Amino acid sequence: MTPAQLRAYSAVVRLGSVRAAARELGMTDSGVSMHIAQLRKELGDPLYSRGPSGLVFTPGGLCLAGRSAEILGLQRQTAIEVGQAGHGRxxxxxxxxxxxxxxxxxxxxxxxxxxxxxxxxxxxxxxxxxxxxxxxxxxxxxxxxxxxxxxxxxxxxxxxxxxxxxxxxxxxxxxxxxxxxxxxxxxxxxxxxxxxxxxxxxxxxxxxxxxxxxxxxxxxxxxxxxxxxxxxxxxxxxxxxxxxxxxxxxxxxxxxxxxxxxxxxxxxxxxxxxxxxxxxxxxxxxxxxxxxxxxxxxxxxxxxxxxxxxxxxxxxxx
Incomplete structure (x- = not known):
């Protein structure tokens, strides 16, 4: 799993669609879909499907939703702390x-x-x-x-x-x-x-x-x-x-x-x-x-x- 894949998935979870996620991330719809497909293949889980009222997440998809936010937050925190440490703050x-x-x-x-x-x-x-x-x-x-x-x-x-x-x-x-x-x-x-x-x-x-x-x-x-x-x-x-x-x-x-x-x-x-x-x-x-x-x-x-x-x-x- 790469940070780019997790960012794409987290945006889809939060916004409810690939198109909205692509717009927020400044990507094409196909680029976001490619990241999701790679996650599905690596994890062996469809993660979500589209239902009449929106996205329907599998248990694994819900687990990844929470983990992706946590991992990306930890990544941001680490980048901040490394940068601050480099300047003594x-x-x-x-x-x-x-x-x-x-x-x-x-x-x-x-x-x-x-x-x-x-x-x-x-x-x-x-x-x-x-x-x-x-x-x-x-x-x-x-x-x-x-x-x-x-x-x-x-x-x-x-x-x-x-x-x-x-x-x-x-x-x-x-x-x-x-x-x-x-x-x-x-x-x-x-x-x-x-x-x-x-x-x-x-x-x-x-x-x-x-x-x-x-x-x-x-x-x-x-x-x-x-x-x-x-x-x-x-x-x-x-x-x-x-x-x-x-x-x-x-x-x-x-x-x-x-x-x-x-x-x-x-x-x-x-x-x-x-x-x-x-x-x-x-x-x-x-x-x-x-x-x-x-x-x-x-x-x-x-x-x-x-x-x-x-x-x-x-x-x-x-």
């Missing part, structure tokens, strides 16, 4: 959920990168549902955010920070420090950051439970910008307790009470099994549970909106 690639990326990643990475030697850190923002595939394929070294579903049982999960989500409003809002009925909450305007509007953590689940109509939601590019807009309006929002702690203390924001208006969760570090980790990942797992690191993450709450772009943002610390 190492690379740590982190996938982060939108909420973690905005409120905790800056403090964590600043602390870790300043303590580690010859290290570059790359942070990319992804939905939690992609964590398992990103880590298993070695596209990233560690995923930070809510616990990721692991259907294959291949991953190691280390909880490191508990957090609480509150419903807040301007201090002079009529609902501040009250427990309004659900009907009243559904009448309100809600200003939401990306984690609450389209994430897959406690904020999103809480809003779904409340049944807030989409027509009453306005989405902002960051949680920080949503909170700032709420401070100057009659809207409500959901926020991390530690992100709005100063505003709650000085009275510029108020809490809307109620059992359905609070949620909590744990941020976790998701990695491969410990024996497969590169040294930089092991170093991160060691520091991430320390009180010093927890303080750095919570102190950095509310990154400046100009330095945060959800879903696609990649930041490197050197």
């Amino acid at each position: 190492r690379m740590l690639r982190i996938a982060a959920s939108p909420l973690f990326a905005e409120h905790a990643a800056p403090g964590l990475v600043d602390l870790f990168a300043s303590a580690a030697t010859n290290l570059s850190v790359e942070v990319s923002v992804h939905p939690v549902r992609r964590f398992a595939d990103l880590v298993a394929s070695r596209a990233v070294d560690v995923a930070l955010g809510p616990r990721a579903p692991d259907k294959r049982g291949q991953l190691s999960v280390c909880p490191f920070l508990h957090y609480e989500v509150l419903t807040v409003c301007a201090a002079d809002h009529p609902l501040a420090h009250t427990s309004p009925p659900l009907s009243r909450l559904r009448e309100q305007q809600w200003f939401l950051g990306p984690s609450a509007a389209a994430g897959d953590g406690p904020m999103r689940h809480m809003l779904r439970g409340l049944g807030i109509p989409d027509s009453h939601k306005r989405v902002f590019p960051s949680d920080a910008s949503a909170i700032e807009a709420v401070r100057q309006s009659t809207a409500l929002t959901v926020a991390l307790r530690y992100a709005v702690g100063d505003e709650l203390f000085d009275g510029t924001l108020g809490v809307v009470d109620g059992p359905d208006l609070r949620a909590d969760g744990d941020w976790c570090a998701t990695t491969l099994a410990r024996r497969h980790l590169q040294p930089a990942t092991t170093e991160l797992l060691h520091i991430i549970t320390t009180p010093h690191c927890r303080q750095a993450m919570t102190r950095s709450a509310g990154a400046d909106i100009t330095h945060y772009t959800p879903h696609t943002h990649v930041v490197r610390w050197n």
Whole structure:
């Protein structure tokens, strides 16, 4: 099996057709088909057939789909590590959920990168549902955010920070420090950051439970910008307790009470099994549970909106 064959097969699996795979890889359809034919011959397995609703994979084809992603990820990681080593540097690639990326990643990475030697850190923002595939394929070294579903049982999960989500409003809002009925909450305007509007953590689940109509939601590019807009309006929002702690203390924001208006969760570090980790990942797992690191993450709450772009943002610390 060659990397070119595995790339072709992985693209067919992911995109569902030879033509789409060829277009993505910049090849001809016949070139992709040739790679697939060579794999079938070498492995003695048809890998997949075409059914009425798309490709139907054999058990061997499904096995190769997972292995090809893992092998190609390992190849990419090796190329990066060799290149970094040749220049005396190492690379740590982190996938982060939108909420973690905005409120905790800056403090964590600043602390870790300043303590580690010859290290570059790359942070990319992804939905939690992609964590398992990103880590298993070695596209990233560690995923930070809510616990990721692991259907294959291949991953190691280390909880490191508990957090609480509150419903807040301007201090002079009529609902501040009250427990309004659900009907009243559904009448309100809600200003939401990306984690609450389209994430897959406690904020999103809480809003779904409340049944807030989409027509009453306005989405902002960051949680920080949503909170700032709420401070100057009659809207409500959901926020991390530690992100709005100063505003709650000085009275510029108020809490809307109620059992359905609070949620909590744990941020976790998701990695491969410990024996497969590169040294930089092991170093991160060691520091991430320390009180010093927890303080750095919570102190950095509310990154400046100009330095945060959800879903696609990649930041490197050197």
